[in-house]
Amino acid sequence: xxxxxxxxxxxxxxxxxxALTKMGHAVDLAEDGPEGESMARMNxxxxxxxxxxxxxxxxxxxxxxxxRDGHTTPILLxxxxxxxxxxxxxxxxxxxxxxTKPFALAELVARLEALVRRRHGKADxxxxxxxxxxxxxxxxxxxxxxxxxxTAREFSLLExxxxxxxxxxxxxxxxxxxxxxxxxxxxxxxxxxIYSLRRxxxxxxTPPLIHTRRGLGYVMEAR
Amino acid sequence: xxxxxxxxxKVLCLSIGSLLVLVGIAIFFAARAVLFDQFDATLxxxxxxxxxxxxxxxxxxEVDMTVQDFAGFGAGGSEYFEICHPDxxxxxxxxxxxxxxxxxxxxxxxxxxxxxxxxxxxxDGTPVRVFVQKYTPKGDKKKRFQELHLVVxxxxxxxxxxLIGLALVLAIAGAMAISLTIPMxxxxxxxxxxxxxxxxxxxxxxxxxxxxxxxxxxxxxxxxEALATRLNATLAKLEESFGRERRFSSNAAHELRTPLAxxxxxxxxxxxxxxxxxxxxxxxxxxxxxxxxxLLEKLSLLARADAGSLPIQREPVxxxxxxxxxxxxxxxxxxxxELTFKTEIADEELSIDPVLWNAILGNLxxxxxxxxxxxxxxxxxxxAKGFVIQNPAPDLTDQDLAxxxxxxxxxxxxxxxxxxxxxxxxxxxxCVAVLGGTCKADLSPTGRFRVVISWNDQPR
Numbered sequence: 061x062x063x064x065x066x067x068x069x070x071x072x073x074x075x076x077x078x079a080l081t082k083m084g085h086a087v088d089l090a091e092d093g094p095e096g097e098s099m100a101r102m103n104x105x106x107x108x109x110x111x112x113x114x115x116x117x118x119x120x121x122x123x124x125x126x127x128r129d130g131h132t133t134p135i136l137l138x139x140x141x142x143x144x145x146x147x148x149x150x151x152x153x154x155x156x157x158x159x160t161k162p163f164a165l166a167e168l169v170a171r172l173e174a175l176v177r178r179r180h181g182k183a184d185x186x187x188x189x190x191x192x193x194x195x196x197x198x199x200x201x202x203x204x205x206x207x208x209x210x211t212a213r214e215f216s217l218l219e220x221x222x223x224x225x226x227x228x229x230x231x232x233x234x235x236x237x238x239x240x241x242x243x244x245x246x247x248x249x250x251x252x253x254i255y256s257l258r259r260x261x262x263x264x265x266t267p268p269l270i271h272t273r274r275g276l277g278y279v280m281e282a283r
Numbered sequence: 284x285x286x287x288x289x290x291x292x293k294v295l296c297l298s299i300g301s302l303l304v305l306v307g308i309a310i311f312f313a314a315r316a317v318l319f320d321q322f323d324a325t326l327x328x329x330x331x332x333x334x335x336x337x338x339x340x341x342x343x344x345e346v347d348m349t350v351q352d353f354a355g356f357g358a359g360g361s362e363y364f365e366i367c368h369p370d371x372x373x374x375x376x377x378x379x380x381x382x383x384x385x386x387x388x389x390x391x392x393x394x395x396x397x398x399x400x401x402x403x404x405x406x407d408g409t410p411v412r413v414f415v416q417k418y419t420p421k422g423d424k425k426k427r428f429q430e431l432h433l434v435v436x437x438x439x440x441x442x443x444x445x446l447i448g449l450a451l452v453l454a455i456a457g458a459m460a461i462s463l464t465i466p467m468x469x470x471x472x473x474x475x476x477x478x479x480x481x482x483x484x485x486x487x488x489x490x491x492x493x494x495x496x497x498x499x500x501x502x503x504x505x506x507x508e509a510l511a512t513r514l515n516a517t518l519a520k521l522e523e524s525f526g527r528e529r530r531f532s533s534n535a536a537h538e539l540r541t542p543l544a545x546x547x548x549x550x551x552x553x554x555x556x557x558x559x560x561x562x563x564x565x566x567x568x569x570x571x572x573x574x575x576x577x578l579l580e581k582l583s584l585l586a587r588a589d590a591g592s593l594p595i596q597r598e599p600v601x602x603x604x605x606x607x608x609x610x611x612x613x614x615x616x617x618x619x620x621e622l623t624f625k626t627e628i629a630d631e632e633l634s635i636d637p638v639l640w641n642a643i644l645g646n647l648x649x650x651x652x653x654x655x656x657x658x659x660x661x662x663x664x665x666x667a668k669g670f671v672i673q674n675p676a677p678d679l680t681d682q683d684l685a686x687x688x689x690x691x692x693x694x695x696x697x698x699x700x701x702x703x704x705x706x707x708x709x710x711x712x713x714c715v716a717v718l719g720g721t722c723k724a725d726l727s728p729t730g731r732f733r734v735v736i737s738w739n740d741q742p743r
Contacts, residue, residue, distance in 0.1 A: 069541050071567055075548045082556055140540035161544035165551045 061106040061176060061216065062086040062237045066096030066122070067138065068114050076109070079165050084199070084212025086240040093117025100126055104236055105133050106179075107172045112139030112150065120153050127154035134175035136168070173197055180223050187222045189269055190282025192261055194222050203261060213238065214257050221270060221280035230277040254278055287479070288472050295468045300461045307453040315446050322412060322442055323400045329354045330398055330414035330435045333364055337375075337420035337431075344374050344420065344428055355379070363387055363405075364435040369417075374431055392417050392432040403436065410443065411436040478507050486514065494522035527689060534691030538578055538704055542571045581706045584642070585690065588713035593639070595717065599632040600640060602665050609644040610663075613652045621658045629666040633738075639714040646707035647672050647734055669720075669737040676732035687724050688712045708734075 063085050067073040073089050080087045088103065090096035093114040100108055100122070112119040123135055137155040139146065147158045156175050159168060173196055177185060185197035194201045196219055201208045210218065220237045221229065231250045238253070254270060262268045271279050332354055336347035344366070348357075355362040356377035365387040366375040373386075380387060388406065390413055393399050398416040405411055414435035420428050482498065489496045497518060498511040549568050553560030587593045606628055617624065633640070651661045651674040661674045678694060686692045693705040708724070711734070715722040720738045727733065 069545060071571065072541065072545045072548060075545065075552055075567075078559070079548060079552050079555070082552075082559075140537040140544075142536065142540075161540040162547040163544060165548060165555070 061172070061219070062088075062103070062240070063172065064088045064090065064096065064099055064103070064105045064108045066090040066093070066100075066108065066114065066119070067111045068092060069111075076165075076168075080169070081240075082212070083169060084216045086216070086238055088240045091115075093119065093122045097122045097125060100131065100133065101129075104233075106176045106237070107134045107136065109136050109138055109168070109172070110155075112137055112141060112146070120150065123150070123155055124153050132179075134172075134179055136171055136175060138163070138168075170197065176223075187219070189222055189225055189280055190267075192222075192269055192282075194218060201261065203263075203266070208260050210257070210260060213253060214260065217253050217257055218261065221278065224280070226279060226281045228273050228276050228279045233277070288476055291472050291476075292465075292468055295472070296461075296465050299464045299468065303457045303460050303464070307457045311446070311450055311453055314449055318442055318445065319412075322437070322439065326400060326412050326414045326435060326437045327398060329356075329362065329437070330364075330416060330433060333366075333433060333435060334416060334418050334420075337366065337418070337433075339420055339422040339424070339428055342425060342427070346375055362435070362437050363411075364433065366431050366433050368428075369430050369432060374428065387434055387436055388413065390415055390434060392434070405436060405438075409438050410440065411438050413437075478502075478504050482507055482511060489518070494518055494525055531690045534705070535582065538691060539575070542575050542578075545571050546575075578704055578706075581704065581710060584710060585706065585713055588710075588717050591717075593714075593717050595636045595639070597634045597636055600635050600637050602631050602633055602667065603628045605633075605637070605640060606644060606663065606665060606670075609641065609648050612645070613648055617652050617661075620652070620655070622652060622655055623660045625660055625662045627664045631667040633667050635718060639718060643670075643711050643714050643736070646711050650707050667738070669735065671733060671735050673727075673731050673733035675730055676726070677730040679726055679730070679732050681726060684724055684726055688722075711736075 063080055065073060065076050065080070065087060067076065067089075068091055070091070073091060077087045077089045088099055088105070090099050093116040095116075096108075096110065096114065097117065110119045110123060114122070119137060119139070123137070126133075126135070134156040135154070136157045136159055137150040138159050138161065139150070140161045142160045150158050156178075157171050159171060173185065177196065185195055187194040187196060191204045192201065193203075199212075199215055201210060201215065201218060216238055217234065220234060234250050238250070258268065258270050261270070267283065269280055269282060271281065271283075273279055332350050333346060333356075336350035338345055338347075346366075352360075354360075356364055356379055358378040358381060360377070360379040362377065363380050364375075364377045365373065365380070367373045369392075376387070386406075388403055388411075390401065390403060392415045394417070396417050398414060401413050401415065403411050403413040414433070414437075416433045417430050418433060419430055423429065482503065485498045489498075497515045500508050500511045500515070503511055546568060549564055549571070553564055584593070606626065610624055610626070647670075648661070648663075651672055654676060655661055655674040656677070659675045661672065663673075664671045683694060688708050690709045691705040692708075712722045715736050718738070720736055723735045723737075725733050725735070
């Protein structure tokens, strides 16, 4: 998933970004309200982690302005304020979820994944493409019940394609989902990752699940 | 529970009832006295008429019959008289007594010649008023009828019946008045106390967790308006005080939550990915812990100041040396921000607790260095009587001044770094108060922020 973390506490921001990256997500970081809002408007994030109290423009104002302008990206409000009225206010202003500091990383990620699943109309964490079964919560994949071992980046690519079965995704779109702004992928990084993923999910003799549309991009479907 | 209304109803009914009874008794006795006075006046007139109507005609004693009949002494009349010699020998008696042979009544006649009236009873038990007088009739040339005793008796039964009638009327009227008093008192008290009851129900409607409500003062009587206004003022103070407490608790939790979240994330990073459990990560954790420790020390200092348990050990401290030492601590930071210090420090000593004095200076100078815009100047003046620090603060407003000393208050709500917790000025305020001084903050029209500390009672 490509995520945006808007948090003003520098240590928390950096370490949260690092942890999410290590979990295989592409993470952009913003340190204040205006920067966070601007990045949220420019990039197609799967979800945004937004601190409630931010310098420059507070989290609730950023949230309200994004929602007012039609942005539907799931937003999880992160805050040190634990009052019920604060939560109600945040959710009322358009937040999809609310997490109080201090939090467990696993809980934050689980909530983000649940938000993304709901956005794609999925109630559980399982995705199925023909014989392939992907567990987005457990970060595991299996073909015909046989486990497939994937790197974090490969799993992220698989999840990106599997969430949009039958939909052609261009290299640029895949890059946007896989890489954070500062990652700066090499020109053939997507092709290389697709090649590697194809070999793992469709061993020789099995029907391919990722198909190339020349000049357009890649699509995942069971034919 | 005792109710004012029922208590007042009881007391008022008893008071009014007692008053009515007393008034009834007073009316009765006043009427009785008037009636008896009138009765006695009539009796006196009759007695005097008999004295006047008595004469000695041709050596015989006579009483003018016209007077006798007119005054009711005639046969069948209800008034009686007897005239006798001092030795008791009967001279004359009223025709109304002719059938009776018994004497009218035994009563002492006064020695003087002035009439007297007394209560008495006839032989048959009839209550009467008795007129007695010693007199000598006209024309007694032979001195045979000297110093005669005249006794006139007038029955009072009719008078007594009238008085009984009056007593009955008064008793019935009193009972009716008392029975009407109860509902009237209730009605009057209900109406009279309704503003108090309304006020009571309004006050009862104020929940302990909602102090935003106020009591309506429109239409309240002036006695209650003052009370309601006072209650509203108390509620406003309570609301402000609870609000400050709530903000403090919430802010304290907030200040602790962010570093805890940092610690937790750092620990989870190290626990999940062993390569992240490195010295840099541990150093970061130590920094967070140091910040938490510093915050807790500040909170503990404030708590001890609030509880009055902050130990104070005064000793002579050089003003110049102590202030310049703190300035030196911030000099590098000030140089980075191109700030200049202007100091006017008297060459005096201050008898003060050096730890608290350093805490005051550290917070004030630290704040000034942190919040003064790049290139600004920080000015300090100090004598043994006080300390003043001022620096440009163009973003600060007069509204901010009211909250400056609130715990955890900062101009910018966001609390990204652990550098400034918003406790500095409240610590300064608490320390100054503990040391017996006052601390005030103001803002000049040119946007210079000034904190003035005055030592009210400087012990030497």
